Every structure is written in C-alpha cells, then in structure tokens.
Amino acid sequence: MFLVEFLPPRPHALWQLSAQMGITHCVVKAAPELTDLPPPHEPGVLEKIQSDLSRAGLTLIGLEGDPFDMNRIKLGLPGRDEDIARYQTMLSIMGSLGLKLLCYNFMAGIGWHRSHPDKAGRGGALVSQFEIAATPTEPTAAGKVPSERIWENYLLFLNAILPVAESAGVFLGAHPDDPPVRSLRGLGRILHSPEQFNRVLALSPSRNHGLTFCQANWKLMSGSDSAATQATLVRHINRFTRTGRVHFVHLRDVEGDTEKFTETFHDNGPTDMAAMLRCYHHAGFRGPVRCDHVPTMAGEDNRTPGYGTLGRLFADGYLLGLMDALRVHTCPETWFRSL
Secondary structure (H helix, E strand, O other), X not given: OEEOEEEOOOOXXXXXXXXXXXXXXXXXXXXXXXXXXXOOOOOOHHHHHHHHHHHOOOEEEEEEOOOOOOHHHHHOOOOHHHHHXXXXXXXXXXXXXXXXXXXXXXXXXXXXOOOEEEEEXXXXXXXXXXXXXHOOOOOOOOOOEOHHHHHHHHHHHHHHXXXXXXXXXXXXEXXXXXXXXXXXXXXXXXXXXXXXXXXXXXXXXXXXXXXXXXXXXXXHHXXXXXXXXXXXXXXXXXXHHOOOOEEEEEEOOEEEEOOEEEEOOOOOOOXXXXXXXXXXXXXXXXXXXXEOOEXXXXXXXXXXXXXXXXXXXXXHHXXXXXXXXXXXXXXXXXXXXXX
C-alpha cells in the first residue's frame, strides 16, 4: 500500500509539506466552493487542478467527496437526471486524464456529522465527538425520507454511473455513512453496516464497483472498545479486501460506539494500527491509503475540524513509520499496473 494525502484543490502549504514528507500522490475534492472554479464536469477544470498539482511535484490519482451539490440525486428531486448526466461527464473526463479513483458517499442531506467539534483530547488538542443524545431529532427541510427511498435513489445512480466508470477505467469506492447510524434527523442512511455493504457489492460483480474502507467507521460497525471488536474488524478487513474491491483505505481511530464516540490521535486510540496495516497487506491490498480526521493542535484554529495541518503531519509521519517498519509500503506504480 502507499500513503496519499487528501489535499486542498488550490495551492496550500500542505502541497509542499506533502512533497517534503515524501507523499507524492493525492486525491482532492473538486467542488466549486473549494476550487473557485466551475464544477469538475466543465471542460478544463480537472485538467487545471491536475496540472497545478503536477507543477508542485504531486500526482493526482482521483477525487473524493461530492463534486457539486448532489442532494437532487440522493433525495430523488427534480433535476436529478441532469445532475447524473453531469456526474457521468465528470467520470469520462477523469478517465481521459488517468484519474483512476473516485471515493463517493451517499449520505443524503447531512454529510459526515459530529455533535461536538471541539472536545479536549491529548495535551489539549481539539477532537470531534458524536453523541446521538445530543443530536437534534427534528427533521431537516427535506422532511422524513425513509432508507428504502434513499436506496432506490442509490440504485438509479449506480446503474447510471457504473457503465461510464467501467468505460473510463475509474474505480468507485463507496464510503460508509459517518456516523454509521440508520438515520439522522429523519433522513435514512443506507451504508451503515456490513450487511448493507454486502448488499451494495451484490449489485454488480464489476471490479470497478467497490468500497472505500474507512477503518474507524468499520470499527464502530464492529462494536465498542474491546478485543472482540478488534477481532471482528480484522475479519471484515480480510473478507472485504480479499474480494479485490477495496479500492481505498481511510485510517483513523475512535473511542466508543455508534451511540457516542470520540476521535483520537492515530497512535492513542483503542485499535492496534500496526496490526491493521499488516492485515490489509496480508489480505492483498496494494492500493492507496490516507490518514483521515486528525485533532486540531496548538497554534491552529478549529475552523475545519478534522483537517488541521499539524495533525496531518503527525499522522502521516506515524503511518509512514509504521508502514516502513512493517515493510508494507509499496510503490504507487504497482497499484497502477494492477488496474
């Protein structure tokens, strides 16, 4: 496996810092509010982002997150078909540029959510926490939308984009709901359990149709903080990785369970991170991994919880050290050749 960074799509200190750490490959979220450019289905947008990163010594391998407001797709609202057509165009452009990876989610109305973004962690670093009891229960403006309706919208979306992804050579990685709960504020969730991911993979045998294995979410799906939970997590890593359809791994850790959990530094959570890396490797995974949510450290503001710069420097250094010590760090070209 090889470490990548989730970089801002515009020039940022993390571009140079990543290169200085020896992390030369990356993914970005190419949404207009982050790029100050048109949406990525418009001509020239992804080419510019790729070219800017290349000049900084960085190789863009794919995209992550919603590239534009996808609520019409996820909620089945008027305009959905036009938005799906835009998504298909984006996939075709990705293929033409050699961008092989697309990490997507299907969280309707509410994306990844935390009740408290500023809990004190180790040394006073700020970490995020989810607590179901502290989450509002009143429906959003979208009203109550049952999970099965979200599932129907997902089926329509996947059936429309998968043939285009196959033709373009793009590998789709479905990301779990975060937090992995059945609903939030009346909005159903559909990617919150191993059983649901079995259901997702059963939709098509295509290798282009796969998963983003976000380890902390899978830890929560496996139980609370215990040896039995870690053993279950190992079984999930083995089983899903051996399908050949885990295309991306997100590494972070949490304490607690789906009702209440708190994010941690990568080195002080309940999960044995070294054991997990060894498990991915032995199960045959040779693809991209990245550090996920990190604490906000001294000297930084908390405007973007989970995505501070100093926390990522610590997490990347820790993960690179583990990967080298375990001898599981592989060359990115090995992954490209396997696609």
